[in-house]
Structure formats: C-alpha cells, structure tokens
Amino acid sequence: MKVCYSVNGKKKEFEIKAGEVLLDVLRRNGYFEVKGNCYMGTCGACTVLIDGLPYTSCTMLAAKVDGSEITTIKGIGTLQKPHPLQKAFVEKGAVQCGFCTPGIILVAYALLKNNPDPTDDDIKKMLDGNLCRCTGYVQQIEAVKLAAKMLKKGDE
Amino acid sequence: MKDFKHIGTSTDKIDALSLATGQSMFVDDISFPNMLHVKFLYSSYAHAIIEDIDTTLAEKHPGVEMVLTYKNTSRVIHTTAGQGWPEPSPYDTYMFNKKMRYIGDRVAAVAAETEEIAREALKLIKVQYKVLPAVLDMEDAMKDGAPIIHDEPEIKGAYDIKHNLAAHILVKVGDVEKGFAESDVVVEDTFEVPYAQHCPIEPHVTITYLDEYGRIVIRTSTQVPFHVRRIVAQVLDIPVQKIRVIKPRIGGGFGVKQEIILEDVCAYITMKTGKPARALFTREEEFVSSRTRHQMKVNVKIGAKKDGIFNAIRMYVLSNTGAYGTHALTVASNAGSKTLPLYNKAPNVEYIADVVYTNLPIAGAYRGYGATQGYACLEQVVDEVAHKLELTPLEIRKKNHIKSGETSPIFRALGEGREGVTQYMQSCALDELIEKGAKEIGWFEKYGKKTRNGSKVRGIGMSIHMQGSGIPLVDMGAATLKMNEDASFNLMYGGTDLGTGLDTIVTQIVAETLGIKPEQVIVYAADTDLTPFDVGAYASSGTFISGGAVLRAAMKIREQIFEVAKEIFGEYDERDFVLEDGKVTSKKTGKSVTLSEIAYQTLYVKNQHQIAATGSMVSPYSPPPFAAHFVEIEVDEETGIITPIKYVTAVDCGTPLNPELVRGQIIGALVNGLSYALSEEYKFTDSGRMVSSNFMEYRIPSTRDIPEIVPIVVRTYEPTGPYGAKSVAEININGPIPAIGNALYDALGVRVHKVPYIPERVLEAIRSKK
Ligand code: FES
Numbered sequence: 049m050k051v052c053y054s055v056n057g058k059k060k061e062f063e064i065k066a067g068e069v070l071l072d073v074l075r076r077n078g079y080f081e082v083k084g085n086c087y088m089g090t091c092g093a094c095t096v097l098i099d100g101l102p103y104t105s106c107t108m109l110a111a112k113v114d115g116s117e118i119t120t121i122k123g124i125g126t127l128q129k130p131h132p133l134q135k136a137f138v139e140k141g142a143v144q145c146g147f148c149t150p151g152i153i154l155v156a157y158a159l160l161k162n163n164p165d166p167t168d169d170d171i172k173k174m175l176d177g178n179l180c181r182c183t184g185y186v187q188q189i190e191a192v193k194l195a196a197k198m199l200k201k202g203d204e
Numbered sequence: 205m206k207d208f209k210h211i212g213t214s215t216d217k218i219d220a221l222s223l224a225t226g227q228s229m230f231v232d233d234i235s236f237p238n239m240l241h242v243k244f245l246y247s248s249y250a251h252a253i254i255e256d257i258d259t260t261l262a263e264k265h266p267g268v269e270m271v272l273t274y275k276n277t278s279r280v281i282h283t284t285a286g287q288g289w290p291e292p293s294p295y296d297t298y299m300f301n302k303k304m305r306y307i308g309d310r311v312a313a314v315a316a317e318t319e320e321i322a323r324e325a326l327k328l329i330k331v332q333y334k335v336l337p338a339v340l341d342m343e344d345a346m347k348d349g350a351p352i353i354h355d356e357p358e359i360k361g362a363y364d365i366k367h368n369l370a371a372h373i374l375v376k377v378g379d380v381e382k383g384f385a386e387s388d389v390v391v392e393d394t395f396e397v398p399y400a401q402h403c404p405i406e407p408h409v410t411i412t413y414l415d416e417y418g419r420i421v422i423r424t425s426t427q428v429p430f431h432v433r434r435i436v437a438q439v440l441d442i443p444v445q446k447i448r449v450i451k452p453r454i455g456g457g458f459g460v461k462q463e464i465i466l467e468d469v470c471a472y473i474t475m476k477t478g479k480p481a482r483a484l485f486t487r488e489e490e491f492v493s494s495r496t497r498h499q500m501k502v503n504v505k506i507g508a509k510k511d512g513i514f515n516a517i518r519m520y521v522l523s524n525t526g527a528y529g530t531h532a533l534t535v536a537s538n539a540g541s542k543t544l545p546l547y548n549k550a551p552n553v554e555y556i557a558d559v560v561y562t563n564l565p566i567a568g569a570y571r572g573y574g575a576t577q578g579y580a581c582l583e584q585v586v587d588e589v590a591h592k593l594e595l596t597p598l599e600i601r602k603k604n605h606i607k608s609g610e611t612s613p614i615f616r617a618l619g620e621g622r623e624g625v626t627q628y629m630q631s632c633a634l635d636e637l638i639e640k641g642a643k644e645i646g647w648f649e650k651y652g653k654k655t656r657n658g659s660k661v662r663g664i665g666m667s668i669h670m671q672g673s674g675i676p677l678v679d680m681g682a683a684t685l686k687m688n689e690d691a692s693f694n695l696m697y698g699g700t701d702l703g704t705g706l707d708t709i710v711t712q713i714v715a716e717t718l719g720i721k722p723e724q725v726i727v728y729a730a731d732t733d734l735t736p737f738d739v740g741a742y743a744s745s746g747t748f749i750s751g752g753a754v755l756r757a758a759m760k761i762r763e764q765i766f767e768v769a770k771e772i773f774g775e776y777d778e779r780d781f782v783l784e785d786g787k788v789t790s791k792k793t794g795k796s797v798t799l800s801e802i803a804y805q806t807l808y809v810k811n812q813h814q815i816a817a818t819g820s821m822v823s824p825y826s827p828p829p830f831a832a833h834f835v836e837i838e839v840d841e842e843t844g845i846i847t848p849i850k851y852v853t854a855v856d857c858g859t860p861l862n863p864e865l866v867r868g869q870i871i872g873a874l875v876n877g878l879s880y881a882l883s884e885e886y887k888f889t890d891s892g893r894m895v896s897s898n899f900m901e902y903r904i905p906s907t908r909d910i911p912e913i914v915p916i917v918v919r920t921y922e923p924t925g926p927y928g929a930k931s932v933a934e935i936n937i938n939g940p941i942p943a944i945g946n947a948l949y950d951a952l953g954v955r956v957h958k959v960p961y962i963p964e965r966v967l968e969a970i971r972s973k974k
C-alpha cells in the first residue's frame with residue numbers, strides 16, 4: 049500500500065507493508081537520523097514530529113499518519129545552519145553518544161514552540177519519556193533553557 | 205598550576221553538532237543491497253543438551269540464505285571477553301554449541317533476506333533438548349554434587365569446573381586473624397549487589413561485508429575493535445590480515461561492548477555467502493543475551509584500634525559470572541584491587557574471591573568493573589566501624605585513607621588476574637574532596653539530625669572511592685600524526701570514543717603540544733586497517749592510555765618541526781624555540797616560520813619528507829582518580845520509598861583536560877549508579893528466565909528521577925598522565941549504593957543488605973529493627 053508524507057518539507061510517496069510502523073518506513077527509506085530500538089514507546093529515541101507534535105515513531109502505524117507532515121532532526125536545522133537547540137546541546141555538553149539526541153531535541157523543540165519560557169519542571173516533565181544513558185540529563189535540561197534564551201533573543 | 209591554551213578549556217565536542225543535526229553515522233545507518241538479516245534462536249532451558257536439531261524446514265523457507273548451528277559452524281573454544289592477549293578469561297565458549305547453559309544461550313541463527321523472514325524461519329527449527337538440572341544460586345553452584353555447567357573437555361583456564369568455579373583469588377598481606385585479635389573493635393557485614401544491564405540506548409549491532417579484495421569488513425558497535433579482529437580471526441580460523449574492523453559513532457557502551465557477540469556470527473555468514481550480513485539486538489536480547497554486571501555477595505570484616513586506625517581488613521567476594529566466564533577473574537580482582545588500597549593503613553589485609561558459573565545470563569565488563577560491588581559493602585562497613593568507635597564517617601576516613609606519596613601492598617599483590625604493579629600516589633586530593641563535599645552538602649548542620657516531616661525522614665551519607673587509569677604494563681594505545689600543507693594534522697589513533705568525548709580530548713592534546721587550534725586536528729579513530737593499535741575503551745584507559753599515546757606522537761612531531769626550523773633559521777639549539785600560534789619562533793634571533801611554511805617546504809621544496817610520527821603508550825603507572833560522594837535522602841517510613849534530594853560528588857582526576865566532558869562523565873556515571881542503587885533489577889523466574897527485559901520493568905532513570913547534582917572538580921596534577929590528567933569515566937558509578945546506604949542508616953538506623961534499595965526491602969529492614 050502507498051502513503052504520502054511530507055518529510056522535512058518534501059512531499060514523497062512511500063510503499064508500506066501492512067502493520068508497519070513509521071520508524072521502519074522512515075529508516076527503510078534512508079532517514080537514518082531517526083534512531084530507536086525498543087519498539088515499545090519506552091525510550092523515545094525514535095521520536096519525530098508529526099504535524100508539529102512529538103510521537104514515538106516505533107508505535108505509530110505508518111498507515112495512520114498518511115498525509116501528515118513529518119519532521120526529523122534534519123528538518124529543524126543543519127550542520128551549516130543549526131537550530132538554537134542544536135547549538136545549545138553542543139555548548140552545554142548535552143550530547144555524548146548522541147543516539148538519544150535527535151529524539152530529545154525534537155521533544156524540546158515541540159516544548160519551546162508552546163512554552164517559550166519553560167521551568168526546570170516543565171522541561172523534566174516533557175523529556176520524561178526520552179531515555180539517555182550517557183549524560184544524566186543535567187546538561188540537557190540546561191541546554192533547553194539556553195536554547196529558550198537564544199530563541200527569545202531572536203537567534204534563529 | 206601550569207598555564208595551558210587548550211588543555212583545561214571546554215572545547216566543543218567535535219562530533220556533537222554532527223550528532224545533534226542527525227548527520228553522524230552509526231553502525232546501522234547504512235544499508236547494502238543483498239544484505240542478509242540475522243536472527244537468533246535461544247535456549248528455553250537453563251541447562252540442557254541439544255540432542256538433535258532439525259533445520260530443514262527453516263532452510264527451505266523462501267528468502268532464507270543459511271541456518272547456523274553447532275552442526276555447520278567451526279568449533280573453536282574461545283572467550284568472548286574483549287581483553288588483551290592472552291585473555292585472562294577462561295576459554296569456555298563456542299560460536300554455537302550443543303550444550304545450553306542459560307535461558308538465552310544461542311541455539312541457532314538464521315540469515316535471511318529480511319528480518320521478518322528470519323524471524324519466521326526461527327519458528328521452523330525443531331530442537332530436541334535433553335533437560336539437565338540447573339543451578340541458579342551462587343552458593344549452591346559451589347557445592348559438591350551440583351550440576352556441572354562446563355563439562356566439555358576443551359575448556360581452558362577455569363579454576364575448578366567440578367565446583368563450577370570459573371576463578372578463585374586469594375591474596376594475603378600480613379596476618380588478618382592476628383590483626384583482628386589485636387584490634388579493639390571488629391565489625392563484619394555482608395551486602396548483595398545484583399545483576400544489572402548497561403542499557404546503551406543503541407544495543408549491539410554489527411554489519412559485515414566483503415571488500416573488493418574479498419577481505420571481511422566488520423562494522424560494529426564495539427569498545428574493542430582490535431580485540432574483535434583478533435578474536436574473530438581465532439574463531440573463524442582465518443588470518444588477522446583478512447579482517448578489517450571499523451568502529452563508527454557508537455551509541456554508548458559502558459562495558460557491554462567490550463565483548464565479541466555478534467561479530468563472529470556475521471563475519472562467518474559473510475565469509476560463507478559472500479553477502480553482507482547484519483545483526484541487531486532487540487532490547488530484550490540486549491538484556492538477556494548480551495552481558496550484565498556480575499552479581500556479587502561481598503563480605504567485609506574490619507578490625508580497628510581505639511584511635512580509629514584500621515588494623516586488619518578482610519574482603520570475601522562471591523561473584524556470579526553466569527553461564528560463561530567472561531571477565532570472571534578480572535572483575536573479581538578489581539573488587540579488591542580498586543577498593544582495598546584506599547585504606548592503606550591496615551598492615552593486615554586478606555582478599556578472597558570465588559567466581560562461580562550458574563545457569564543464568566552472562567556477566568561481563570560494566571563501568572566500575574567490580575569496584576562498584578566492592579565499595580557497596582566496604583564503604584558501609586567503614587561507617588559501621590566509625591559508629592562503634594563513636595567517630596564520624598569523615599573522621600574515620602581521614603585517618604585511614606591513602607595520601608600522596610603513599611602506597612599499598614595491594615597494588616602489587618593483586619593485579620588484573622595476576623600480580624599487579626606497585627603504585628605510589630603522586631596526586632591525591634582526598635582530604636580536600638571530603639572537606640569540600642561535606643561543606644556543599646551541609647554535613648555539619650545535617651548529619652545525625654534525622655529531620656522529620658510526617659513519615660518522611662531526612663538522612664545524609666557519604667563514601668570515598670578510587671579507581672585506576674588503564675591497566676599498568678598491560679594496556680597499550682598508539683597514535684599516528686601527519687602534517688598537511690595548511691598546518692592541519694591527521695590524527696589516526698586506535699582509541700575508541702563511545703560517546704565519551706575521547707576524540708575531542710585528543711585534539712586538545714595535539715593542539716596544546718603543537719601550538720595549533722583543536723580544529724586543525726582531523727581525527728580518524730578505531731579502524732584496524734588505518735589506525736595503529738589500541739586495546740580499546742575500558743578500564744578507564746581513554747584519557748590516560750590513548751591520550752598518552754597521542755601526546756607521545758605529538759612530542760615526536762614537535763621534534764621534527766624543530767629540526768626543519770633549525771635548518772631554516774640556521775640555528776642549532778631548539779631550546780631557543782617556541783612553538784605557538786601556528787609558528788616556530790626563535791627567542792634568540794626573533795626569526796619565525798609558520799607551520800604551513802614548514803609543511804610546504806618539507807612536502808615540496810627541500811629535503812622533502814612527510815612530517816609524521818607514531819607514539820605508543822604503555823605505563824607502569826595507573827594513577828587512581830579519587831572521589832568523595834555525599835548524598836542527602838528523604839525516606840518515607842510508611843512507603844519505604846527513598847528519594848535522593850541532593851547529591852554532591854567531589855572528584856580528583858588530575859587536570860580536567862576538558863571540564864565539560866569531565867562533568868559529563870561524572871554526572872553520567874553517577875546517575876547510572878543512582879538507579880543501580882534504587883531501581884534497576886533483574887527479575888528471574890524459578891527456572892532462570894529473566895522477565896524484566898524491557899524499560900517498563902527494568903527502570904533506568906529519566907529526567908524526573910534525578911536529584912540536584914553538584915559535581916565539584918578539585919584540580920591536581922598527575923605527573924604520569926598527559927598534561928597532568930587521570931581518567932575519570934568509571935569512578936563515579938561506585939558511590940550511590942554505599943552513600944545512600946549510609947544515609948539510610950543516618951535517617952532510620954537500618955541497613956538494607958540487598959541492592960537495589962526498593963521500598964519492600966526498606967520496609968522489611970524497618971520492621972526487623974522494631
Ligand atoms: S524505539 Fe520508539 S520509543 Fe524506543
């Protein structure tokens with residue numbers, strides 16, 4: 049069966065198998081920036097934005113989001129023109145192995161869209177579903193706050 | 205303190221932006237046409253013999269390329285432990301075998317066109333087991349008449365297979381019995397530290413393929429690329445030369461990837477079929493069939509004189525290596541060798557360890573490497589001694605801990621599965637760590653106060669620790685540098701960055717030594733074809749061993765640059781030269797030449813040669829980093845829930861080469877240790893099946909679980925390390941179990957003798973006190 053998504057602003061058709069989850073469709077089509085492994089919605093590494101909201105793509109049926117706009121980490125910034133969140137994660141040492149990073153940044157991105165001035169608690173609550181075994185989270189919480197500041201200053 | 209330009213600054217991690225923008229390539233981020241996908245069939249019995257296995261249907265299943273079992277694979281006994289050669293772990297493993305030793309042991313593998321086909325084909329394999337009695341308990345395993353787990357004749361290097369002993373250690377200094385008899389107080393206690401898993405968010409994954417010359421390329425998520433090459437060559441019985449191992453970006457390791465698990469199977473499939481092969485563990489497989497921390501029961505007995513000075517220490521460790529003996533001996537060695545030297549005042553010390561096989565998942569290397577388990581007990585018993593003598597936990601430690609200029613006989617008596625190397629402490633800030641940490645947590649205001657709020661009681665506790673920096677006279681790393689026209693340098697080194705930031709640290713070392721910017725260093729790491737050897741990332745060897753190798757290579761380059769400058773300047777004494785800001789300047793004549801000019805001259809103009817050098821690092825030293833941990837907890841007497849409120853860790857790792865990365869290692873290890881103390885737990889059924897094999901049941905921390913964390917870094921200078929540095933990756937995982945245990949005692953006067961400190965156990969301890 050065929051579905052159509054706009055991924056990072058580009059419309060494309062995808063051939064999907066019955067019951068296939070979005071994570072597998074994306075990776076099969078070369079969107080390797082979407083990580084993930086637990087397939088239970090428990091680690092958050094596979095997070096993408098679907099019409100602007102963060103979802104774990106491992107639990108999302110590919111067929112269900114036909115017609116949606118999907119944003120991966122590559123959709124919010126690039127090596128040449130990184131998003132403030134990406135810059136802040138680098139500056140604050142919030143990236144160690146980086147396997148969890150795309151998911152965490154995308155969740156933080158959605159958070160800052162709705163709440164440009166989050167408290168520590170807001171950030172902790174929002175990032176609660178994204179596991180990171182390397183950092184201990186302190187740096188990531190700092191990075192989200194730094195990015196919020198950068199965004200306010202218009203550093204987009 | 206010396207003045208540095210790049211050392212001690214928080215240079216951005218060189219791969220961070222690439223990772224944060226999704227550019228970086230992990231093992232699984234490539235795909236080949238015709239790639240085979242590998243899935244495994246596992247034993248459903250804890251102890252059994254496969255009487256027959258019928259793979260006919262599976263082989264006929266459309267899309268299946270091959271099915272691997274003991275019947276059609278090479279039978280080479282080896283260890284999967286990614287250690288230096290000769291490995292100190294017993295040879296007790298085959299790629300596939302008839303004998304099944306735990307639920308999760310490898311029965312067969314299917315290589316097929318897709319993962320789904322491979323999974324379907326697994327169901328078509330018919331296995332006839334002869335079920336044997338299993339042994340799941342450590343003490344039972346050692347008894348006469350217990351089922352013998354390793355009864356195959358080829359096994360090599362295990363201590364006493366009739367009693368399921370993979371290893372045994374006995375080390376004596378002085379006479380402990382006499383020491384206890386002559387002590388004024390003697391305290392003894394036992395703590396049990398459980399199975400645990402590293403939980404890298406990227407699990408084990410390997411992709412193999414043939415290059416255009418028919419050599420096998422292994423792209424794998426490993427901490428030990430060179431050991432992978434050597435051991436795969438051994439298992440497949442092909443020359444090392446036929447194999448290339450590449451480590452791309454790795455999604456965390458923490459010890460679990462110091463192991464050859466998928467590489468041999470994928471390489472075998474590629475060798476037999478000529479096709480690329482890919483194996484990726486599921487989270488469940490990662491829990492059950494990769495590696496774990498050694499479960500241990502640790503008993504410590506300390507005798508002390510009235511003044512608080514320790515007179516005798518005995519530690520007995522019973523360690524569970526599970527079905528196979530990977531790291532069995534060395535993890536047990538470290539439970540003593542990385543803990544006992546801390547209290548070097550005791551003239552009488554005895555360390556005994558028994559490491560048993562059981563029919564449970566396989567233990568291996570895990571951050572802390574035995575020291576975590578040793579400290580869990582030692583640091584609580586030290587508190588118990590203090591209480592008996594009416595000393596404070598701070599006083600007793602200050603009286604007994606090792607200091608600069610001192611040594612301990614344990615360094616020599618107990619090494620990595622063999623005799624060790626004598627170490628004198630050249631940098632040790634323990635007193636300052638204790639002082640600063642105590643102040644930050646508010647020790648003097650809070651200790652013993654048991655502040656209460658309804659059913660919730662506050663308590664504070666502390667512990668001190670040491671680890672090491674690489675394995676002395678064993679671990680070796682090497683690095684090659686070469687110069688380019690624009691004064692950039694290619695650095696090829698074997699060091700293995702798992703996300704720790706080692707690749708960044710080494711650019712700082714090169715930049716500092718050669719007077720350039722870290723951005724001018726192009727790092728290429730951990731590729732057995734293109735980089736020199738390195739044992740890999742384990743035993744806190746990154747900064748000290750790999751970093752030391754890079755420093756040595758850079759020092760040689762410096763010499764070569766000066767040689768050319770001498771010619772250009774017409775001068776003879778390099779002591780007049782300064783290498784700074786991308787140029788060599790003579791203080792004597794004021795003459796100056798840029799590094800780029802030197803590169804052009806040597807590559808194109810005169811006396812042409814490549815400025816390049818290789819440095820190797822092996823050291824008789826393994827300078828320990830030190831840490832003092834302090835925690836304030838709140839424990840609810842009604843629910844038994846322990847909540848850490850604030851955690852302070854004061855750390856001496858010599859010169860922090862990159863403070864931000866040091867902070868990352870400190871907090872990362874600490875948070876891992878916190879959940880090991882409080883929530884992480886392997887649950888087994890009576891038949892030995894691990895049932896908490898997902899993140900819902902096996903709780904690793906998320907943002908909401910972390911207390912306020914205050915890392916304090918006290919800078920010292922370690923003369924044997926690169927720019928004064930010691931390694932820092934492991935040490936901070938060791939504190940939470942004893943520090944929280946001591947805080948619990950401060951709050952409620954009870955101890956929980958089995959980790960993790962889950963509410964039921966806390967409540968039970970409260971009940972039995974009443
Ligand atoms: S892979 Fe989707 S949440 Fe873990």
Ligand code: FES
Pocket residue numbers: 142143144145146147148149179180181182183405455456703
């Ligand atoms: S940085 Fe490694 S899992 Fe988060």
